[in-house]
Amino acid sequence: MLAAIGVDSTADLFEQIPEPLRLGRPLALPEGLSEAEVYERLAVLAGRNADAEREVCFVGAGMYDHYVPAIVDAIVSRSEFLTPYTPYQPEISQGGLQVMFEFQTAMSELTGLPVSNAGLYEGPSSVASAGYLAMGATGRRRFVVSRGVHPHSRETLATYSAGYGAEVVEVGLEGGLTDAAALAAAVDGETAAVILQSPNFLGGVEDVEALGAAAREHGALLVVACDPMTLGILRPPGECGADIALGEGQPLGNRLDFGGPSFGFFCATQEQIRRMPGRIAGETEDVDGRRGFVLALQTREQHIRREKATNNICTAQALNALAAMVHLAWLGRHGFRELGELLARRTAYARERLSAVEGVELLHEAPVVREFALRLDAPVGAVLDRCAERGIAAGYPLGREYPEHEDGLLVAITERRTRAQIDELAEALGAAIGAENGGFRSDSERKAPIGETA
């Protein structure tokens, strides 16, 4: 090979790097390892994490311990899906492109909006991308955001806004839901978008249609972040007047993976189709009239439009979106709705059961689907530690991101959380709060019996 190139050694090829810029020493990294050694090294690290296989996980806050069916793993690990690049050559990428088309159809159907892209990085950055779209669509630079929107989404929106030069105004919650009067007062003719989340971060199902009136009145876009797993039973944002519906896709077919990779979904009205971020697959025909799929509307994208692109994103998180599509097909039309019902019912049970525990009360009484907030009569961190000792990850502490709810705990339910586990959590919470407050009180003083666990 060297002879064909006409050099004596590979070192000659690196001579184009000016001498002072050549490293001239080995990297200060360990020597390479065999496959078996690498496996052991990483298995040891993995073993030092309390994952949801070893703990009963009631933590949600945007990512949920759902059961991912085995066929998802089987299909996403196929080389044909795992190893190609973005489908720039559509003739040899029909599999991936059709998956995108099917995925777009599913997300469009779930959200009740006609246009979906093929996926974005994840949830919070999708909110920031919606802000960027809204600025372009309205020529305005102000976002009115509910405090019920995921704290990570609000912070990501603020980070992006510092770049593209927008202002973020926050509207508080009242009784676990967005304060409608404060929202209406905050929206004006300079508002590019009103951004809500439903169910919101505290689990409350918002009346999106009513809240959206303020956006309509002032010509601002209505952006709704949603949990896709609730859309089997909740009214789709598109029917409530949303211009954009988006969210974190992890609950659909994706593992927890300590936070990623997952995907964001992003749906909009027809009016916004040419302002959409990300890849979009479209149906077309080949020269012989066969049905086929291509990347459509590429004239929005960075590789064509450069500085005038609608967004800089290149990824579609295609493999993660495939996982979602397979999960949705597996659940199917009725299974998906039944799962939503199951979540709502088990959550209702858990909410009642836990709020009956001595030292526990509801943080709000707004309707919920799969997550709810409690107030604990003991330091939340200490209670979580005591539950963890019993192998239970009891929930997400609200205090850091909601200092007004220093005593708040967010509890999430999935189809994996059985009634027995919920009862066990009730017992663990009761015991932990009791211990924090100086030991158990007498049984007669308790609000509810504790200890009916399996």
Next chain:
Amino acid sequence: MSLTETPMQAERARTIYEKSKRGRRAAVLPEAEVPEAPLEELIPANLLRAEAPRLPEIAEPEIVRHYNRLSRRNFDLDSGFYPLGSCTMKHNPRLNERVAALPGHARLHPAQDPRRAQGALELMWLLQRSLSEICGLPHVSLQPSAGSHGELAGLLLTRAYHADRGERRTRVLAPDTSHGTNPASVTMAGYEAVKVATNERGGVEMDDLRAKIDEDPAGVACLMLTNPNTLGLFDENIEEIAGLIHEAGGTLYYDGANLNAVMGHSRPGDMGFDIVHVNLHKSFSQPHGGGGPGAGPIAVSDRIEPFLPRPQVVRREGGNGHGPSYDLDLDRPKSIGRLRGFQGNFGVFVRSYAYILSLGADGLAEASETAVLNANYLKARLAEGRAGERLPIAFDRHCMHEFVLSGKPMKRDLGLATLDLAKRLLDFGFHPPTVYFPLLVEEALMIEPTETETKESLDAFAEAVERILAEAESDPETAKQAPYTTPVRRLDEVKATRRPVVRQPLGE
């Protein structure tokens, strides 16, 4: 050419919705085990959905068949040579998939208390240290989700850095050979994109750079550069370029798309860069997944460090016989803030760290060396025969990990556009190179073979190009109508953009 349909062509595309039959299903859900109250008693009726969304109704065996059949309509890296320039299509070791799937990684909740996620945080910290050494810059944030996200991060860091010094700079320079994401990121970060010309050796045109700086030195926020650049050439003037930008007060940003050329040989930090993004899905073997996921960590210099995204993984030294511990540091008052939810694409970090552990210091350097060797060998092969005549190299020097040919003579002499050659290559079982990029080379073909290809694969590719050119001398039409053997033939992309159909119409 044959006009007979292949079996796969004869099987027309049907979506999973078109295979749906009322009443079929796959999933069996657990029993509720709790009172089955009507939903209306739990959630007000006006917030509920009237009808179940029209998802497919289909049994599990048919779902598996549907997606297996679809998968066969994809070309993939495990099936053949994929010399897509700038994309670094190297082999994806399956060990990495196995370790990423360990429950301690795959089922770890991102909001787990750091004290109970020490293994994950240590892995992230180790990956940070590894990337820091490879890039020659002291600090790393793993948070950005992709290269484009890393670029945006770098520009927001630049903005925060200048603002902290009380400066308001507005212009970001990038060469005309840069990736499209560069100028797109510049606009998203609220900056003005300024193009810098390329010289006859494929590097930055120094006079133009000086002119663009001199227009308004106090307005220069940053220069974004890929080195080696998108022509596969190392810019020999990099030290001088860095000097000019730093003198003007700007930051220097390294687009790490081409890092696979220089691992263990040269480091962006030593070249003078302040901010680097690394595409873990390119140099560090994360599978591309048909368009994601990836990850785009950034490495930065000391002066940029205070502004890094939150949270940051930190190591705290233990005392009294305790080992070190790891934590997520949120208390970073000058931080640009979050770029996304939670900590980043951890599953990608696991795979890339496994890759770094497997190769080690020598292995990484050898990977780059072989990538450069393979690129130069293929370049030499394509300088022979018909390819040498019809597809000349755009800039005739030794290349690094990739090179760019121009199809201009082929188009002039044979009437064959680069696109035609690309489509004909599909019939020979190859993924075509990147085409029509970089923009400054007419009819460009950008070829990156990577280190995981054998000499036999490279020879076979060169021979296929030769055969296609030979065929076109007597019969250019065959290539112009190609491909013939793929699941579908050339597709009408214009129609898909003019009247976009982006979802399946669904019945009741």
